[in-house]
Amino acid sequence: MKYIYLFNKQSLASASGVGTYINQIKEIILGMNDVKLNIVNYNLGVNEFSVIHEGVVSVYNFPVNGDITLFSKERKQMRNLWYILFSYIKINETDKLIFHFNYYPDTHLVPFVKEKFPFAKTLFTIHYSDWGLLLEGNTSYFRRIIQSTPPSERKDEQNIYNLYKRDKEVFAKVDHIISLCRYTQSILEEEYRINADKISLIPNGLKDERIILTDQERKRIRKEWNIAEDEKVILFVGRLEKLKGLDELISAFKVLHQTEPNIRLLVVGDGIASTYILQAKKHTSKISFLGRLSKEELFGLYQIADVGVLPSKNEQCSYVAIEMMMFDIPLVLSSTSGLKEMCDHAEIVEIVEKEESVYLSPEKLSKAIKKQLENPIRETRRDYEEKYTLEIMSHNMYNLYNSLFTK
Numbered sequence: 001m002k003y004i005y006l007f008n009k010q011s012l013a014s015a016s017g018v019g020t021y022i023n024q025i026k027e028i029i030l031g032m033n034d035v036k037l038n039i040v041n042y043n044l045g046v047n048e049f050s051v052i053h054e055g056v057v058s059v060y061n062f063p064v065n066g067d068i069t070l071f072s073k074e075r076k077q078m079r080n081l082w083y084i085l086f087s088y089i090k091i092n093e094t095d096k097l098i099f100h101f102n103y104y105p106d107t108h109l110v111p112f113v114k115e116k117f118p119f120a121k122t123l124f125t126i127h128y129s130d131w132g133l134l135l136e137g138n139t140s141y142f143r144r145i146i147q148s149t150p151p152s153e154r155k156d157e158q159n160i161y162n163l164y165k166r167d168k169e170v171f172a173k174v175d176h177i178i179s180l181c182r183y184t185q186s187i188l189e190e191e192y193r194i195n196a197d198k199i200s201l202i203p204n205g206l207k208d209e210r211i212i213l214t215d216q217e218r219k220r221i222r223k224e225w226n227i228a229e230d231e232k233v234i235l236f237v238g239r240l241e242k243l244k245g246l247d248e249l250i251s252a253f254k255v256l257h258q259t260e261p262n263i264r265l266l267v268v269g270d271g272i273a274s275t276y277i278l279q280a281k282k283h284t285s286k287i288s289f290l291g292r293l294s295k296e297e298l299f300g301l302y303q304i305a306d307v308g309v310l311p312s313k314n315e316q317c318s319y320v321a322i323e324m325m326m327f328d329i330p331l332v333l334s335s336t337s338g339l340k341e342m343c344d345h346a347e348i349v350e351i352v353e354k355e356e357s358v359y360l361s362p363e364k365l366s367k368a369i370k371k372q373l374e375n376p377i378r379e380t381r382r383d384y385e386e387k388y389t390l391e392i393m394s395h396n397m398y399n400l401y402n403s404l405f406t407k
Contacts, residue, residue, distance in 0.1 A: 001034060001035075001036060001091070001092075001095050001096075002032075002034055002035045002036070002095070002096045002097075002098075002405055003035070003036050003038060003089075003091065003095060003096070003097045003098070004029055004035060004036075004037055004038065004097075004098045004099075004100060004401065005038045005040055005085075005097070005098070005099045005100065006022060006025060006026065006029070006037065006038065006039050006040065006100045006102075007040045007042075007099070007100065007101050007102055007103065007106045008022045008039065008040065008041050008042075008102065009041075009042055009043050009102070009103045009105065009106070010041065010042070010043040010044045010045070010064075017127060017318075017319050018102055018103075018127050020204075020206075020319050021102070021125070021127065021204060021319075022039075022102065024204070024205060024206070024207075024390060024393065025100070025397065026039065026057075027207075027390070027394075028390075028393070028394045028397050028398065029401075030056070030057070031394065031398075032398060032401065035056070035401075036056050036057075036058070037056060037057045037058070038057075038058045038059075038060065039057065039058070039059045039060070040060045040062070040081075040085065041059065041060065041061050041062065042061075042062035042077075042081055043062070043063075043064050044061050044062060044063055044064065045063075045064065046061055046063045047063060048063060049061065049062055049063065049084060051088065058088075060084075060085060060088070062081055062084070074105040074108060075108045077105070078105055078106070078108035078109050078112075079108070079112070081109075082109055082112040082113075086112070086116060089116075089117075091117075096119070096120075096405045097117055097119075097120040097121070098120070098121045098122075098123055098401060098404055098405065099113055099120060099121070099122050099123065100123045100124075100125070101122065101123065101124045101125070101174070102124075102125050102127060103127075104130070104166070104167075104170060106124075107122075107124060107170045107173065107174060110122050110173045110174060111173075121175045121176065121404040121405075121407065122173075122174045122175045122176070123174065123175065123176050123177075123178065123400075123404065124170065124171075124174040124176070124177050124178070125177075125178040125180070126177065126178065126179055126180065126184055126188075126316070127180065127316060128314075128316060129163075129167070129184075129187075130163045130167075131160050131163045131164060131167075132314045132337065133243065133314060134159070134160065134163075135160065136242075136243060136313040136314055136357070136358045137313050137314035137315075137336045137337045137351070137358060138353050138354075138356070138357065138358050139187070139337070139353065140353045141353065141355065141356055142160065142164075142191075143191065145157045145160045145161055145164075146160075146161060146164045146191065148161075164191075167192065168192055171188065171192055171194055175198075175404070176198055176199075176200065176400070176404060177194065177198055177199050177200070178199075178200050178202050178400070179199055179200070179201050179202075180201075180202070180203055180204055180316040180317035180338065181201075181203065181316050181317050181337070181338030181341060181342075182201065182338070182341055183316075183337045183338045183340075183341060184316060184337070184338060185199055185201050200396070200400050202393060202396040202397060202400065203317045203387060203388060203393070204317040204319060204322060204388065204393065205322075205388050205389055205390045205391070205392055205393025205394070206319065206322050206323065206326060206388060206389070206390055207389075207390040208326060208384075208389060208390070209299065209326070210326050210327050210328075211299075213303045217303075218303055218304050221300045221301070221303060221304050222304055224300075225266075225288070225290075225301070227264055227304070228262075228264075230262060231262055231263065231264045232260070232262060232263045232264070232306045232307075232373050233263075233264055233266060233301075233304055233305050233306050233307075234253065234263060234264065234265045234266070234305075234306065234307050234309060234369060234373075235265075235266050235268070235301060235302075235305040235307070235308045235309070235324075235329070236249055236265065236266065236267050236268065236269075236308075236309050236310075237268045237269060237298065237308070237310075237320045237323075237324075238268075238269045238310070238312070238320060239269050239270065239271045240267070240269055240270065240271030240272060240273055240276060240289075241271055242313075243312065243313050243314055244269075244310075244311070244312050244313075245310075245311030245312050245313055245334060245360055246267065246276055246311075247275075247276065247279060248311050248360045248361075248362050248365055249265070249309055249311050249362075249365065250265070250276060250279050250280050250283075250287065251279075251362035251365075252311075252362040252363070252365035252366040252369060253265045253283070253286075253287065253366070253369075254280075254283055254362075255362055255363060255366040256366040256369055256370055257283060257286060259370075260370065260373070263286065263373070264286055264287075264288065265286065265287045265288070266288050266290060266301060266305075267287065267288065267289045267290060268290050268291075268292070268293055268298060268301065269291075269292060270291060270292040273289045273291075276289070277289060298323075299323075299327075302323065302324065302326075302327040302329060303327065305324075305327075305329050306330070306372075306373055306376065307329065307330045307331070307332060307369055307372040307373055307376065308320075308321075308324040308329040308330070308331050308332070309331075309332045309333075309365075309369060310324075310331070310332070310333050310334065310339060311332075311333075311334045311349065311360055311365060312334055312336055312339055313334070313336055313351065313358055313360070314336055314337055315336055315337055315338055315339040316337065316338045317338055317342065318338075318339060318342065321333065321339065321342050321343065322342075322384060322388045324380065325342075325343060325380040325381060325383050325384035325388065326381070326384045326388075327381075328378050328379075328380055328381035329380060330346075330347075330372040330376040330377050330378060330380065331343055331345075331346035331347065331372070331380055332346065332347045332349060332365070332368045332369050332372055333346045333347070333348055333349070334348070334349055334350075334351050334360055335348050335349065335350045335351050336351050336358075342383070342387075342388075343380055343383045344379075344383055345377050345379035345380050345382065345383060346377070346380065347368040347369075347371055347372055347377070348368075349361070349364050349365050349368050350364070
């Protein structure tokens with residue numbers, strides 16, 4: 001028998017991109033023969049540990065275990081988790097195991113796994129980098145920090161260097177790494193000196209759920225959201241935070257609105273909206289903050305969007321971009337990290353890496369949006385079909401799992 005242990009930490013990430021990824025991986029594994037799936041959920045808001053068995057799937061739910069913000073406490077938490085989980089692992093000598101990790105704290109388990117099951121394989125998917133979040137994807141600044149001789153004495157730069165060293169340890173101890181984009185793959189090979197044979201490039205994939213609505217149905221959706229029939233809809237989907245570039249988008253919208261009054265910006269996502277509402281003053285009738293929407297509501301907005309804008313400062317392989325491509329929405333993307341390589345038919349706005357910051361020009365962003373509104377490139381569906389379907393991801397993951405099982 002073959003066993004896969006898939007790890008999921010309850011967090012903001014699990015409520016969005018990483019959570020979507022784990023759901024996709026679950027569906028892929030369930031389609032494999034002779035494989036038993038074990039999902040390990042931890043940091044859950046529950047009072048006690050529980051195990052739920054559902055056919056070939058077992059779900060292990062671990063509650064929050066105190067303050068785990070410090071690296072040493074993360075290690076202690078994972079050690080405690082292992083003592084419980086290990087007692088449930090009943091295998092024969094011929095059985096094969098893969099432990100698929102998705103968060104950096106997960107990898108504290110590698111020594112415990114190897115001690116008890118030397119033949120087991122450990123797999124780690126890189127969904128994000130902590131240094132990328134802290135530096136807003138400023139790769140040149142990151143390289144200067146890690147290559148500095150002697151190391152910097154500044155605390156913020158020391159923190160980045162320590163994260164780099166931690167990452168090197170993580171990447172060295174796992175058996176295999178999944179990179180979601182070519183950008184991350186190149187960082188792994190060039191800056192972390194990871195052998196290319198240890199890395200698999202497998203972008204995210206999504207099941208095709210596009211349903212083409214009639215003109216009448218689109219008019220109904222517009223009416224529900226109080227959008228005039230002749231208004232051009234600009235759509236942003238993501239958390240309301242600096243890293244997603246929403247402040248630059250609002251500034252770009254204000255520039256564009258001076259010459260294009262018949263436009264509407266829809267902002268979908270949770271977070272603290274007060275700062276952005278203040279920034280949007282005098283334009284609040286044209287900028288709508290819709291909060292977090294249901295899948296059905298969001299897919300309805302995809303049907304009426306004239307252009308989708310993702311001005312993020314740091315991304316690996318955006319599910320929002322994939323969804324928008326699925327619906328063939330003309331796109332404007334920033335040139336950050338993995339985002340710039342996702343769509344061959346998008347308008348790309350360059351992010352400028354300054355010495356210790358990054359800059360995205362609202363003026364250039366507004367021009368790119370205007371270009372898509374006037375001459376939309378409705379070719380993004382082709383990118384989805386060629387690179388980001390669930391079938392493509394399933395094929396690649398199936399091959400990787402089987403190669404690890406046979407090693």
